[in-house]
Amino acid sequence: MVDAPEGIEGQGFFATSLDKVIGMARANSLWPLPFATSCCGIEFMATMGSNYDLARFGSERLSFSPRQADLLMVMGTIAKKMGPVLKQVYDQMAEPKWVIAVGACASSGGIFDTYSVLQGIDRIIPVDVYVPGCPPRPEQIIEGVMKIQDLARKESLRRRNSDEYKKMLESYNIETQ
Amino acid sequence: MSQLDTNYKDIFVSTETIDGEIATLNLGPTHPATHGVFQNVMKVDGERIISSEPTIGYIHRAFEKLAERRPYNQITPITDRLNYCSSPINNMGWHMTVEKLAGIEVPKKVDYMRVIIMELARIADHLVCNSVIGVDTGALTGFTYIFQEREKIYEMYEEVCGARLTTNIGRIGGLEREFSPVFMEKLKKFLKEFPAKFQEFDNLLTRNRIFMDRVIKAGPISAEKAMSYGFTGPNLRAAGVDYDVRVMNPYSSYEDFDFIIPVGQDGDTYDRFIVRQEEIRQSLGIIQQAIDGMPEGKHYADVPSFYLPPKEEVYRSMEALIYHFKIIMGETPIPVGEVYHAVEGANGELGYYLISDGGRTPYRLHFRRPCFIYYQAYPEMVKGAMLSDAILTMSSMNVIAGELDA
Amino acid sequence: MSMTELNNENVLQVLNETFGEAILHPETQYGMLSVEIPADRNTEIVGCLKDHKDISMGFLTDVCAVHYPEQKGRELAVVYHLHSWTKNFRMRIKCFLPAEKPEITTMTGLYNSANWMERETFDFYGVQFTGHPDLRRILNMDEMDYHPLLKQYALEDETRDDKDDSFFGR
Numbered sequence: 048m049v050d051a052p053e054g055i056e057g058q059g060f061f062a063t064s065l066d067k068v069i070g071m072a073r074a075n076s077l078w079p080l081p082f083a084t085s086c087c088g089i090e091f092m093a094t095m096g097s098n099y100d101l102a103r104f105g106s107e108r109l110s111f112s113p114r115q116a117d118l119l120m121v122m123g124t125i126a127k128k129m130g131p132v133l134k135q136v137y138d139q140m141a142e143p144k145w146v147i148a149v150g151a152c153a154s155s156g157g158i159f160d161t162y163s164v165l166q167g168i169d170r171i172i173p174v175d176v177y178v179p180g181c182p183p184r185p186e187q188i189i190e191g192v193m194k195i196q197d198l199a200r201k202e203s204l205r206r207r208n209s210d211e212y213k214k215m216l217e218s219y220n221i222e223t224q
Numbered sequence: 225m226s227q228l229d230t231n232y233k234d235i236f237v238s239t240e241t242i243d244g245e246i247a248t249l250n251l252g253p254t255h256p257a258t259h260g261v262f263q264n265v266m267k268v269d270g271e272r273i274i275s276s277e278p279t280i281g282y283i284h285r286a287f288e289k290l291a292e293r294r295p296y297n298q299i300t301p302i303t304d305r306l307n308y309c310s311s312p313i314n315n316m317g318w319h320m321t322v323e324k325l326a327g328i329e330v331p332k333k334v335d336y337m338r339v340i341i342m343e344l345a346r347i348a349d350h351l352v353c354n355s356v357i358g359v360d361t362g363a364l365t366g367f368t369y370i371f372q373e374r375e376k377i378y379e380m381y382e383e384v385c386g387a388r389l390t391t392n393i394g395r396i397g398g399l400e401r402e403f404s405p406v407f408m409e410k411l412k413k414f415l416k417e418f419p420a421k422f423q424e425f426d427n428l429l430t431r432n433r434i435f436m437d438r439v440i441k442a443g444p445i446s447a448e449k450a451m452s453y454g455f456t457g458p459n460l461r462a463a464g465v466d467y468d469v470r471v472m473n474p475y476s477s478y479e480d481f482d483f484i485i486p487v488g489q490d491g492d493t494y495d496r497f498i499v500r501q502e503e504i505r506q507s508l509g510i511i512q513q514a515i516d517g518m519p520e521g522k523h524y525a526d527v528p529s530f531y532l533p534p535k536e537e538v539y540r541s542m543e544a545l546i547y548h549f550k551i552i553m554g555e556t557p558i559p560v561g562e563v564y565h566a567v568e569g570a571n572g573e574l575g576y577y578l579i580s581d582g583g584r585t586p587y588r589l590h591f592r593r594p595c596f597i598y599y600q601a602y603p604e605m606v607k608g609a610m611l612s613d614a615i616l617t618m619s620s621m622n623v624i625a626g627e628l629d630a
Numbered sequence: 631m632s633m634t635e636l637n638n639e640n641v642l643q644v645l646n647e648t649f650g651e652a653i654l655h656p657e658t659q660y661g662m663l664s665v666e667i668p669a670d671r672n673t674e675i676v677g678c679l680k681d682h683k684d685i686s687m688g689f690l691t692d693v694c695a696v697h698y699p700e701q702k703g704r705e706l707a708v709v710y711h712l713h714s715w716t717k718n719f720r721m722r723i724k725c726f727l728p729a730e731k732p733e734i735t736t737m738t739g740l741y742n743s744a745n746w747m748e749r750e751t752f753d754f755y756g757v758q759f760t761g762h763p764d765l766r767r768i769l770n771m772d773e774m775d776y777h778p779l780l781k782q783y784a785l786e787d788e789t790r791d792d793k794d795d796s797f798f799g800r
Contacts, residue, residue: 082254084261084283085626086308086390089352093378093388096371111256126629128771129261129282132253158301161286162778162787163770182389281769288754289778289785324660451688451715454743465715472718563660564692564711564722575692577711590694592711600746629769 049075066204073117073143074199075105077192080116082136084123087150090182091122099185104192113139118195119172124152125165137172138221142207145195147176149188154179173215246274249611253282259356260625262599264618271610276603280596284629291589295554296322297396299589304390306591307627310349310570312341312381312393317567320475321576322396325563326556328530333521334398335477336514340411341384341393342476342567343507343514348377349570350458350500353622357497358429360619361438366428373421376414383407396556397531398524408515415512419505426501436494443605443617444492453601456594457572459621462499463491469568480517481510493613493620529557554584571595571622595627636719638663641685649675662720669708669725669734676723677740679712689713690737691720693747695755699781705729706755710737727757736762754779 052071054063079101083091094101095109110116113136125133137146148168151157154177156166168174175198178191206212216222251264261282267274287306291299303318304311316338323330351370358366378388383406385393394400429435445455450463460467466485470478486502488495524531528547537544550556560582566575575592598621606614638658645653645665652675654666667675679687691711698705704726713720725734736759737744748759749768756777759765767774776783786793 086305088260089308090389092352093371093375096375097368098372098375111254124283124285126282126284128284129253132282136254159285159290160786161290162783162785163284163286166787166790184388281767281771284769286778286785293785449742452742454690454741467715473720561659562664564662564720566691573691575711577692577694577709579696588696590692592692596746596750597743600743 069204070200070202073202074196077104077106077118077145077195077199078108078110078116079106079118079120079192080110080113080136080140082119082121082123082133084121084125084129085152087122087153087182090185091120091149091188094185094188099189101189101192104189104196106192113137114141116140117144118192119144119146120149121146121153121168122149124150124157124159125168126163127165128163130165130171133168134171134221143199143202145175145198146172147178147191147195148174149178149180149191150183151179151181157181171219172221173219245269259619260623260628262623262625262628264602266611266614268611271612273606273609273611273614276606276614278599278602280599280628282629283625287630288588288590291586293585295584296556296558296586297551298554299586300394301390301392303591304392305626306593306630307349307569307571307574307595307624308390309352309624310345311389311391312345313567313569314574315391315393316342316476317565317569317574317576319394319396320567321563321565321578322530322558323525324565325561325578325580326396326527326530326558328397328525328527330398330525331521331523332477332519334523334525336518337399337403337523338394338476339478339481340511340514343510344377344380346570347504347507348374349622350504353570353620354429354497354500355425357439357493357616357620358435360616361435363429363432363435366425369421369425369428373418376410376418380407380410380414383410395524395531397527398522402523411511411515415508415515419508422504430498430501438612439493439497439616439620441490442493442613443609443620444490445601445605446491449601449604450491454597455572455601456598457569458496458499458503459491459598460572461485462488462495464489469566469573473566475565475567481513483510493616496620556584558582566592569594571624571627572598591630593627593630595623596630599623599628636685636714636717638721641719641721644682644685645675645679648678662722664722664724666724666726669727672708672710672723672725673735673737673740676710676712676737680740684717685714685719686716687712687714687719687721689715690741690743690747693737693744693751695751695757697755697780699729701726703728706732706757708734708751708757732756733758733760735760738762753777756780 052063052067054061081091119137148154153168156164176191176194178187180187246267246269249266249268251266253261253263263279264276266276287302290302300315300318303314306314351374355367355370381388381391383404385391445463447464450460451465464487466487468485483506486499488499532551533544533547538548558580560580562579564575564577566573572594574594577590578586579588581587605617642656642663652667652671656665679685691713694709696707706727706729708725710723727734736748746768748762749765751757752765753767753770754777
């Protein structure tokens with residue numbers, strides 16, 4: 048169960064600020080898009096299983112359609128051939144969206160310092176949380192999701208429209224409306 | 225087998241199309257049904273597939289070029305990531321290849337220990353494949369039950385080597401340490417409790433009317449076609465050919481063990497499912513035989529130039545220190561030569577072709593990856609089938625993206 | 631003569647009797663027979679091994695290539711591994727090609743499994759398989775203009791500029 052945010056309580060009413068409530072709602076109902084390419088994908092399947100159970104954190108419904116997902120979990124090596132596909136999936140997601148890079152290959156290319164592997168997905172899309180490991184244990188993946196929950200809970204409601212955010216997206220050549 | 229061909233040909237050509245149009249469907253690299261990243265551009269007429277063209281390479285990590293840069297004992301982590309659902313088999317196959325090239329004879333105890341670990345890996349891989357066939361038909365319950373059992377196998381790997389998935393188990397010349405008492409206890413508990421849980425999973429799917437109607441005659445292949453396409457492993461055995469590298473070219477003392485090779489009839493999805501189920505049971509039997517018949521001996525071969533000497537000796541004797549230094553720096557005395565060694569991976573014949581020129585890294589290392597070779601037959605297996613059958617065929621062939629692209 | 635048991639000697643004898651001086655440098659490495667044949671006779675010799683009623687090498691296990699930049703005129707070696715389903719016999723066949731004109735006939739007429747294996751060899755080494763139904767890159771990106779596994783090309787991506795060599799000991 049999730050604790051209620053701070054506020055003034057009375058008989059039949061509860062007064063708090065809007066961003067606290069929206070932050071709480073967003074953080075506890077993140078719908079992930081598992082972009083699982085390789086070995087980290089199998090550890091993700093173990094995380095979704097009943098032993099480690101990511102569903103307790105609100106990620107009950109995995110969405111494979113980017114239009115319906117909040118959290119893009121990139122798990123596994125991204126080759127240069129796959130880069131445009133990843134960018135397209137990221138572009139299709141609606142704001143607010145978060146990206147978590149699971150594993151060493153997604154964070155920085157991992158042990159594959161070769162001509163065909165993209166050395167880290169942060170070369171093409173902005174990343175919020177990096178989870179190192181090869182593959183990371185399910186507990187580490189859950190900690191990564193908990194950090195995203197922290198970010199979602201504390202995020203200001205105007206952040207996605209601010210100039211700083213727009214400038215960051217432009218530096219990745221992502222078009223903003 | 226010819227009955228299967230005429231079945232599809234009869235229904236396929238419809239002469240009464242109101243508005244006949246062939247649509248191009250992209251079963252793209254990111255899709256919930258493709259377990260791994262590969263793409264299929266299909267031409268469909270309604271729900272029937274007319275032709276399909278696979279594109280792979282979305283996770284090409286250049287293992288073969290990477291292996292030319294790394295010393296022999298540093299290549300084991302790369303072999304892990306080929307078929308990552310059963311990575312100990314890849315590791316052991318690599319160690320056996322190098323031992324064949326260098327002429328190292330390992331004690332029988334090492335063979336038996338390797339057999340236990342390889343069969344556990346085979347069970348883990350077949351469990352993933354079968355539960356995923358269930359998921360693709362909509363039966364998610366089996367998946368949740370089975371992944372709980374896989375956690376027990378992961379715990380056993382952790383006892384041996386410290387890692388869950390990409391294990392890097394073993395060394396050239398043996399294993400890094402004896403099996404601890406905790407491992408043996410966990411293994412015996414697993415052998416006692418797993419068959420009952422596995423039977424629950426079996427009861428869910430194997431004689432389930434809905435499941436059988438879904439998967440029988442989905443994606444069949446005849447034995448001659450399968451042999452011509454170079455199929456190996458459970459996919460070939462489901463088509464009726466009893467070819468198993470453990471029996472044809474035994475390695476690691478497999479000739480001491482008594483097991484049967486399950487064989488199917490039509491090569492369709494149901495046969496592949498049943499063959500894998502039966503292979504899990506056979507693997508449990510092999511592990512039991514290995515525990516019962518474990519010989520005495522050391523867990524490594526006496527080759528100090530390849531296998532690290534014990535740490536106490538490294539601190540005291542000069543030769544041990546020099547061997548330790550040279551092995552860690554990669555200066556192992558591998559002779560010039562070329563060798564091809566094959567092991568029975570979870571998907572078929574996993575081959576290593578190694579050419580050495582006497583240096584510290586291989587001159588050429590080529591992996592004969594079974595997934596890559598049998599995935600070529602996919603367009604032919606789904607020609608004329610419904611789209612949902614094509615999804616089932618893809619998942620029942622157990623295509624692991626790491627092994628497809630390497 | 632009918633052979634119930636195949637071993638390196640009698641298969642080599644059959645090959646020598648049928649093809650004579652085309653079979654060069656036979657050797658046995660770690661128990662496997664390995665012969666070299668001229669590149670323009672590959673389908674003929676492998677086809678004979680496949681159709682011979684006693685040998686029947688019906689399984690093309692592997693096709694790969696090796697680059698030897700020092701051997702002028704014979705830089706690229708295409709290596710075939712064959713296996714007989716019924717007699718459990720393996721052997722290796724090598725064909726050497728010059729680097730300027732690496733052309734060899736395809737095996738897709740004899741074995742279906744050669745299709746993608748030859749595409750992979752083309753992708754990595756640039757070996758042209760004449761008669762292949764669809765020879766194009768399979769694992770690398772289509773826009774790539776060089777064949778990466780040749781020895782003169784580096785492993786890493788040459789275009790990146792953010793690696794600090796002092797950290798990597800270079």
